[in-house]
Amino acid sequence: MTCWETVQAYAFRSIGFGENLLPRSDFTLCQQITLIGSGLIWNVYFGVLALGFGFFFAVAVALAKSSPRRLLRKPAEWFVFLFRGSPLFIQFFLAYEALQLLPKTGINLFGITVETAWTTRAWAGALFVLFLNTSAYAAEIFHGALKSIPKGDLEAAEAYGITGWHKFRRIQWPTMLRLGWPAYTNEAIFLFHATTLVFFSGFPAFRQMGDALYYAKYFADKTFNPFVAYPIVAVYFILLTLLLTWLFALVNRRLNRHLPSNIRSRIRLRPQLIR
Amino acid sequence: MFEACADPKSIEGLTWAMCYLTSGKHIEFYWSFVTVLLLLALTAPAALAMGFAGATAARSRFIPLSLLGKGYAAIVRGVPDIIFFLFFVIALDQGLEYLKSLAVCENHSWPWQGLEFRVCPEAKIPLGRSSAIWHQAYGFGLAVFTFALVFGAFAANVLYGAMNAVPRAQLETAEAYGMSHGQVFRRILVPQMWVYALPGLSNLWMILIKATPLLFLLGVRDIVYWARELGGMKTQAYEYPHPDWRLWYFLALLVFYLVFTKLSEIVLARISARLNHGQATAGGEALRKAAA
Numbered sequence: 001m002t003c004w005e006t007v008q009a010y011a012f013r014s015i016g017f018g019e020n021l022l023p024r025s026d027f028t029l030c031q032q033i034t035l036i037g038s039g040l041i042w043n044v045y046f047g048v049l050a051l052g053f054g055f056f057f058a059v060a061v062a063l064a065k066s067s068p069r070r071l072l073r074k075p076a077e078w079f080v081f082l083f084r085g086s087p088l089f090i091q092f093f094l095a096y097e098a099l100q101l102l103p104k105t106g107i108n109l110f111g112i113t114v115e116t117a118w119t120t121r122a123w124a125g126a127l128f129v130l131f132l133n134t135s136a137y138a139a140e141i142f143h144g145a146l147k148s149i150p151k152g153d154l155e156a157a158e159a160y161g162i163t164g165w166h167k168f169r170r171i172q173w174p175t176m177l178r179l180g181w182p183a184y185t186n187e188a189i190f191l192f193h194a195t196t197l198v199f200f201s202g203f204p205a206f207r208q209m210g211d212a213l214y215y216a217k218y219f220a221d222k223t224f225n226p227f228v229a230y231p232i233v234a235v236y237f238i239l240l241t242l243l244l245t246w247l248f249a250l251v252n253r254r255l256n257r258h259l260p261s262n263i264r265s266r267i268r269l270r271p272q273l274i275r
Numbered sequence: 276m277f278e279a280c281a282d283p284k285s286i287e288g289l290t291w292a293m294c295y296l297t298s299g300k301h302i303e304f305y306w307s308f309v310t311v312l313l314l315l316a317l318t319a320p321a322a323l324a325m326g327f328a329g330a331t332a333a334r335s336r337f338i339p340l341s342l343l344g345k346g347y348a349a350i351v352r353g354v355p356d357i358i359f360f361l362f363f364v365i366a367l368d369q370g371l372e373y374l375k376s377l378a379v380c381e382n383h384s385w386p387w388q389g390l391e392f393r394v395c396p397e398a399k400i401p402l403g404r405s406s407a408i409w410h411q412a413y414g415f416g417l418a419v420f421t422f423a424l425v426f427g428a429f430a431a432n433v434l435y436g437a438m439n440a441v442p443r444a445q446l447e448t449a450e451a452y453g454m455s456h457g458q459v460f461r462r463i464l465v466p467q468m469w470v471y472a473l474p475g476l477s478n479l480w481m482i483l484i485k486a487t488p489l490l491f492l493l494g495v496r497d498i499v500y501w502a503r504e505l506g507g508m509k510t511q512a513y514e515y516p517h518p519d520w521r522l523w524y525f526l527a528l529l530v531f532y533l534v535f536t537k538l539s540e541i542v543l544a545r546i547s548a549r550l551n552h553g554q555a556t557a558g559g560e561a562l563r564k565a566a567a
Binding site: 081082084086087088089090091093094097098101102200214216220226227230231234 | 320362365366369395465486487489492493499502503506519521522525526528529532533536539566
């Protein structure tokens, strides 16, 4: 099997296309790079969707958390504490077990049967957990950013008669994004790293369709050699991190475009461990 | 454990629950919480020590030592989290066995043969015939070392920043009084740096707490292992048959972590208040104003 044939057979293996059987012997470097790269599709899928949906929910939670109303503030505080105070690993296990309890035959809602089996599958269940988790972390970031909006800006807005929704849309929202963006970039990067936990925590890899680390572990277990597969994942993730940093830096430049260069906020990578 | 528990099938209600929760397996489950706390108790000082060594090395004027300190922090912090844990433990294990094989084996062939890692049976750590407890202890030791190495790199970064944050004027004053480098380091720099290091170290502690379920991935019988084991459905063949209760076990773990995090927050806030006392920082100023 030439390398090109391997790529054709395994490039989309993680989403169910191509060769059904995983390689079992005579592992080549080409197979490892292709399959692990194929698994990366799942990491990108989880990361992009959780981040995309999570962004809006996080802003809502951050606003609720800064609200003077107890009824809004307390649930938001509890939500953030729940997801930031416990390990993601446990959250995955818990969610998986909870989703398993849903009736297998589906729920009957006003005569329409709602299927529930799909919720225990990684693409939905794990995505949901990641969505809530990143929302909590990002909400804390945006909450901090909301709090550090200069008091003068808000007073100036009120002096001009800008209040309520207008004040939020024109003053608070852009400043919050600008102040929170460097931290949010780090959050995005570590969300992508956290996606590697999915298939290690309850959610089974359906028909051996797993993420990058799932395939890397497959190879490492089969070859008893961790020195090839894991560095491949590491390189893929470093490339992914570079791409993300570049994309977020573009947004950061736009958010800071009105400021003189010496007071623009810069993105600094702050590597963080597991969560 | 209790006499009433001799025949679990015949008892019901509260007695059943009491017997169930004190069964041998459950006692092991409770001990695994101690394992987690032990991991934290061993890892935190070890990581702090490695971080301190790394930060001191990074500040050194001797260039190779300084590069070593900076390189340690940069390399470990740059590698994505979980991969490091999966990779490093196997690598360390194989490295140790290879070194031991050089000492005890007669046949010194390269152990990475094709698809297998082969050393002679005498070089296995622990030996194949040792009891299970040694295998557990060895796995736990590897885990502690890995945690300490990884968190040490993060701590090195925090402490390095904290050492640089100590006002330069204070160090210069100490030098003007005729203190040697060592004296300045011991008497001025180290006592002063903690207040700057504390926010970073608290953050690290929180992350360390949340990283403990990784023990499960490293093959140690920790709380996640037991929660899965005990919670799974038990048929009539078992002493205490019950349906799938894993949800409740994981809920208990979640509560454990939340309570632990909350307690840590409270304790760290107290330490922070104490360290900020009388410091020329914003935190110290806030304390002074609150008292006045």
